[in-house]
Amino acid sequence: MKTPSSLAYLTEALRRLPGIGPKSAQRIAYHMMQHDREGAGMLGRALTQAVERIHHCALCNTFTESEICETCADEERDRSLLCVVETPGDQVMIEQTLTFKGLYFVLMGHLSPLDGIGPKDIHLERLIARASDGAVKEVILATNFTNEGEATAHYISETLKARGLKVTRLARGVPVGGELEHVDAGTIARAMLDRRAT
């Protein structure tokens, strides 16, 4: 008795999702085929389409379907301020505070030497080039206030200051150990106003 090959392939493919082991993958595959074929078809199309269309903004590195994302293309934004965040979700949180009208650079992660994540993985060379465009007057580091986020901020700060750039860090209004995505907008707004030179 053999599992149909397309079902075996689906079970194998589901294991590529983070945190899904072999038992869960099989359970999900059976569930989708039995109870939610519409959802399975929708997710199949969504994945295929996302892989085709989504890439990184040439300027800020966030996810976009265009060459340049909407934020970077917005002529109203202050091109002298560049805010560095770890993830697109962090950028969303800062936008919600309405305290920042500059541009962003999204690292898509943070330094983590133990996991083998180094400067190249957070696109440091592209950040240096971006921050050195002549228009940027201040780089605001808004990485998380976790150990990795602080270490990342420190590393970027040293690198950019060595190139003569003004670098600031969100004030420690954000609780130490806190992740931006889980902090209320008021706290982030305060931290933005209190940002200090590093």
Add this chain to the structure above:
Amino acid sequence: MKTPSSLAYLTEALRRLPGIGPKSAQRIAYHMMQHDREGAGMLGRALTQAVERIHHCALCNTFTESEICETCADEERDRSLLCVVETPGDQVMIEQTLTFKGLYFVLMGHLSPLDGIGPKDIHLERLIARASDGAVKEVILATNFTNEGEATAHYISETLKARGLKVTRLARGVPVGGELEHVDAGTIARAMLDRRAT
């Protein structure tokens, strides 16, 4: 600032997976786009292909890519024995024991009135037709020994016996290798009642 629509659509589609909430869906979408596009593409193709190709065996109701599954099409199997299981995984377990050479019917679930799962959802009409083909001499109920599995076995048993079919149930008892001290009293009581001559 807007999330690219194909990324928003992917996040929404991921919520169709069992047990995935909005936060997890966004985390997974970002992860796949950032770190595993190959896996995302593979999963997209696997889902699309599975929805196209997988359906239920016309005889036993298990998942198959053919009209009749490999097991049902196997001429060597004993067509007088029909074993009823809840899931394809249960069928695999029984196959591994090498103690059964008959055919199967896969309910794809169990009765659960509180969840609105009734006889129609476990394809009882099809099971009745299947068991009444004239070749089947004995229906062996191998649903789980949980409350739902036992209730399902009872319901099927009454239904099939009313049509004059011979219906049996897997024996209950102390697991092989089980120590009485560590087996629950209900199991021991059942094993005592079902004791057999040696």
